[in-house]
Amino acid sequence: MWWILALAACDGTADTEPGGHTGRQPQDTAEPLVVAQDVLTTDLRLDLTTLAGHATVVLLPATDARVVKLAANGLNVSSVKVNGEEVEPTWKEGIGHIPVENTGEPVTVDMDYTFSERSILQFDGWMPSQQVSFIWPDNCMNLYPCNPSPDDGVTVTMAVTGQAAGLTAVYPSTTTSDGPSYMPGIAVGDYTRLELGNTTAGTALVAWHFPGEASAARAAEGTANLVGAYDFFESTYGAYAFGPEAGTVEVNWGSDSYGGMEHHPYVHVGTFDFSDEEAQLHEAAHAWFGDGVRLECWEDFVLSEGTTTYIAARAAEEAGGLDFWPYYVDGFLKPACDGLEVNTIVLPDETCNEIDFENDDLWSLATYMKGACFYEEVGDVMGVQELDAAIADFYGVNVNESARMGEMIDTILAHADEADHAAIETLATEWLRTYECPENYAERCRSRQP
Numbered sequence: 001m002w003w004i005l006a007l008a009a010c011d012g013t014a015d016t017e018p019g020g021h022t023g024r025q026p027q028d029t030a031e032p033l034v035v036a037q038d039v040l041t042t043d044l045r046l047d048l049t050t051l052a053g054h055a056t057v058v059l060l061p062a063t064d065a066r067v068v069k070l071a072a073n074g075l076n077v078s079s080v081k082v083n084g085e086e087v088e089p090t091w092k093e094g095i096g097h098i099p100v101e102n103t104g105e106p107v108t109v110d111m112d113y114t115f116s117e118r119s120i121l122q123f124d125g126w127m128p129s130q131q132v133s134f135i136w137p138d139n140c141m142n143l144y145p146c147n148p149s150p151d152d153g154v155t156v157t158m159a160v161t162g163q164a165a166g167l168t169a170v171y172p173s174t175t176t177s178d179g180p181s182y183m184p185g186i187a188v189g190d191y192t193r194l195e196l197g198n199t200t201a202g203t204a205l206v207a208w209h210f211p212g213e214a215s216a217a218r219a220a221e222g223t224a225n226l227v228g229a230y231d232f233f234e235s236t237y238g239a240y241a242f243g244p245e246a247g248t249v250e251v252n253w254g255s256d257s258y259g260g261m262e263h264h265p266y267v268h269v270g271t272f273d274f275s276d277e278e279a280q281l282h283e284a285a286h287a288w289f290g291d292g293v294r295l296e297c298w299e300d301f302v303l304s305e306g307t308t309t310y311i312a313a314r315a316a317e318e319a320g321g322l323d324f325w326p327y328y329v330d331g332f333l334k335p336a337c338d339g340l341e342v343n344t345i346v347l348p349d350e351t352c353n354e355i356d357f358e359n360d361d362l363w364s365l366a367t368y369m370k371g372a373c374f375y376e377e378v379g380d381v382m383g384v385q386e387l388d389a390a391i392a393d394f395y396g397v398n399v400n401e402s403a404r405m406g407e408m409i410d411t412i413l414a415h416a417d418e419a420d421h422a423a424i425e426t427l428a429t430e431w432l433r434t435y436e437c438p439e440n441y442a443e444r445c446r447s448r449q450p
Ligand SMILES: [Zn+2]
Pocket: 001, 002, 282, 286, 304, 305, 308
């Protein structure tokens, strides 16, 4: 995601349930050959008038487990069936422990429920006041039964009804392939749909904007290089993973309508930033990192946001001749490094899913910018094309899977000359594993070495 102003304030509000963390599933003890529970697919039927939902979740139970676990903290569940038979789950802190006969094959769980209205202050589910859903980072359980852990990918099919007469509900009928539990999104509005064109690989790009000339003008400005950017991502890093059509949807996040959210295939971008190519390209880029390759651990957040921030700048440069680096460095890196905004070590990867992510400094723009600067300087050392080849290699190996930033660094090293290894490892230490920003950080990050 990408935000400029106060979206971060939506964590920690009094109304927010502690459910983000109680909902996270404890890891089963790691023994050899133990298969962990794996959610495979989820089909959702959601009615926005009655707030009724029906979910069909196909999941593989963990080895020898007698239950499957699904978080449903924000749901009022009326019926649970396993392979068509009514069952009685045990509920612990919002997580349903659903009894199954474990044959080692996937089971089908059907759940009837209602989901709760969430307010703009909560910002963690379906918000009728804004006609938009927002479930990042781990609030899927306010909209549908799920595993909010970032590593468990799911392919989601959806049918949404009950929007007011004359309005359009924009959502994917299928996400096509596995993404994180926060990826599915719904937006309802009096939308105009624009056909932006096709990439060379054939992905059709579309945009939905609100009525009126101002919105039309914002859409034209913000999407001017969107087809070219997708073309760059596809031809440089690999195929788009989330279907034959992708696009961007203008959403009303109230007074915080800045930035966007990577709800591929139809990303959300707030009204105030809908004209902003940086916000548009950032959310587009998340199809490759964050969604396409998802996080194994929240501690690897820089793999999503640092990589996305960097490749968005690459697309801007290649598709539009635009230079995002002054904006990145002056707008966001300097305040973090100078102490005006949060700074942090952006790769605290000694642990996995042990940090309190929603309240951790890792969820700050320091992670986006120091991560992007790491790549920018690695490109100076090994060559931008060779770094692109390393990123493509990593995407090809890990698309629709979860991965860690350390594995990305290993892939980069494997593509670099032996003579450059020490320099690249020093950059990883300076930008990713050190609190203080490197000396001359601003000049270093924004300058492309020949
Ligand atoms: Zn982002």
